[in-house]
Amino acid sequence: MRVLVVSAPLSGHVLPLLPLARALAEADHEILIATAADAATAARKQGLPVEDIAPDFDFAAIARGVALRHPWAAANKLFGTINAKLVDAVRDVTETFRPDVVVVEPLAVAGLIAAAGHGVPAVRHETNLLDGAELVQATAGPALRRLAIDRLPDPAAVIQVLPPSVVGPRPGWAMRYEPPAPAPLPSWLTETPALPRILVSRSTVAGSGNGNMMKALVAVAGSIDAEFVLVRPEPGLPPELPDNVRTIGWVSLDAVLPTCTGIVHHGGAGTVQAALAAGVPQLVVPGPGDRRHNAELVAEIGAGISAPLKGPSAEHLQRLITDDELRRVSVRIQDDLAIRPSPKDVAVQVATLAS
Structure with a gap:
């Protein structure tokens, strides 16, 4: 099985996806992580194959001047803009890699769009304390409007890392938290x-x-x-x-x-x-x-x-x-x-x- 893992191009977004990516790789599935910038570097340090989908990505240039005080404004204005810029590259890597499953974090809706366009089941891997479905809804607009797509289909599955004692009842497959990047200490x-x-x-x-x-x-x-x-x-x-x-x-x-x-x-x-x-x-x-x-x-x-x-x-x-x-x-x-x-x-x- 080939699995494409899509993350926004920030290390804090790709790291929570790595325990599952490693588990899939250890089970002899072929893994490719599609991301950029600091996230690409972080994934490579863990020995996982990476496709840099935006070699010249500049987070600061996009974030400059964007008011981020409210989480939904951050999702729409910042990560919505990022996904609109990355959606073509994610679709290209999906076409080339031909995954059987696409795993995405909620602020990487370009992966959901690519999965839907290629008829591939998508798994939304929750990484946030906010509800992932609401994050996707807040983030998807700019990319969907750019491609003239009305809506995204629901994912085939959702992975929930946080228990109800933290975020209340949420549907999906339960998974425990594991360290994303173990490293030796002084x-x-x-x-x-x-x-x-x-x-x-x-x-x-x-x-x-x-x-x-x-x-x-x-x-x-x-x-x-x-x-x-x-x-x-x-x-x-x-x-x-x-x-x-x-x-x-x-x-x-x-x-x-x-x-x-x-x-x-x-x-x-x-x-x-x-x-x-x-x-x-x-x-x-x-x-x-x-x-x-x-x-x-x-x-x-x-x-x-x-x-x-x-x-x-x-x-x-x-x-x-x-x-x-x-x-x-x-x-x-x-x-x-x-x-x-x-x-x-x-x-x-x-x-x-x-x-």
């Missing part, structure tokens, strides 16, 4: 520290972070009895950091989180899911697009705290460390995730669509 990060360890992570998308989230945290970190680890420190931090603040470049959050008491982050869907899978309470400083929704959802289900955009206070950080209820809820959701079928199990279900 030795000091593999050990559980004497003090509570708080991981601090910002967006992988240039220019769309949380302003001065890390700067605000560093300003109060010295008053907190904890170790803070800043992942990819943002520009503008003080040259001298408090003694309990350490920094590191890119690192696998999934690998570090088991040694952590909490995580402070920007509200990206992938980071939220990684923390839930690790059973680690979250302090979310929401950014644009879907990130405010994600922060509010984390707080609503009791797995974390939503902080102001200006950044976390000492009180927020102290609660993240000491609130036993946040940890209890986070561990319960971790258990909910762990009992779901594995990507290998779901790969078997995907294969039935090609028969």
